[in-house]
Amino acid sequence: MRIALIQVEYADDESVEDRTDRVVELVRAQKGHDLVVLPEMWSAGAFDYRAWPDRTQTVDGPVVSRMAEVAREIGAVVHAGSIAEAPPGEPGPQGRGLWNTSVLLDARGERIARYRKMHRFGFGNGEPRLMEAGEEVVVLDLPAPAHGLVAGLSTCYDLRFPELYRAQVDQGAQLFVVPAAWPAARVEAWRLLLRARAIEDQCFVLGCNTAGTHARTPMGGHSAVIDPRGEVLAEAGTGQEVLSVTIDPTAVAEVRESFPVLADRRLGRDPDAPGTV
Numbered sequence: 001m002r003i004a005l006i007q008v009e010y011a012d013d014e015s016v017e018d019r020t021d022r023v024v025e026l027v028r029a030q031k032g033h034d035l036v037v038l039p040e041m042w043s044a045g046a047f048d049y050r051a052w053p054d055r056t057q058t059v060d061g062p063v064v065s066r067m068a069e070v071a072r073e074i075g076a077v078v079h080a081g082s083i084a085e086a087p088p089g090e091p092g093p094q095g096r097g098l099w100n101t102s103v104l105l106d107a108r109g110e111r112i113a114r115y116r117k118m119h120r121f122g123f124g125n126g127e128p129r130l131m132e133a134g135e136e137v138v139v140l141d142l143p144a145p146a147h148g149l150v151a152g153l154s155t156c157y158d159l160r161f162p163e164l165y166r167a168q169v170d171q172g173a174q175l176f177v178v179p180a181a182w183p184a185a186r187v188e189a190w191r192l193l194l195r196a197r198a199i200e201d202q203c204f205v206l207g208c209n210t211a212g213t214h215a216r217t218p219m220g221g222h223s224a225v226i227d228p229r230g231e232v233l234a235e236a237g238t239g240q241e242v243l244s245v246t247i248d249p250t251a252v253a254e255v256r257e258s259f260p261v262l263a264d265r266r267l268g269r270d271p272d273a274p275g276t277v
């Protein structure tokens, strides 16, 4: 399976429309890949809280529609990163009506999954103040041409909560897709946690981070593709970059059979759950 992670770099001086045009071109250039992944909140500006109200989208709004068109054009499954989702008529449990929502599109441009970020980053500010928390674990079989693996979706700060990834494994996940806007100040934690999630859950991990500085927050880059043993197959630097990697989907079953650590779980293990071996 050929995978491209696009570590998008952006600053405050670019409109959402211009950035969307630019990202469409970046995705278009990945023709020949089976799965293309974009970072968290690249259209709204992940740390640009004040701009969010003007940059909200729906899952069939302009940003996702452009991604759907280009997915269809290049015949790839596209993880469109996440948007600041404000669905009309859905106020949410806290009345904020805003979610950090990632969208997965198949090669016909159809929306096949929507994941709303569960763990909101900001310690009382930013996401916890402005957004609703997602409530649903999302795991699905990737469709052609990216077929062969079961994917679990999560977003950035979620990476600090291993129980989410264990829940995904219990639902059969073999690959974690993690779009992010993880700042440079804590990039070593990002690099370590990507590998930790891969090792403890024996899954591929696709961590697609952001580059550049927006809202005075320098982003950390270092997007990476990790295999189910925790080996780094590819890692980006700090600027805009595309990681192009071929992975072997059979590696998950191989690793889990040859080193069946998931079968030794003592807490919370459902013996009938798929994905343990």
Ligand SMILES: NC(=O)CCC(=O)C(=O)O
Binding pocket: 040, 046, 121, 155, 156, 157, 158, 160, 180, 181, 182, 183, 186
């Ligand atoms: N966008 C985020 O969720 C940032 C997470 C982060 O900075 C951290 O966990 O550290």
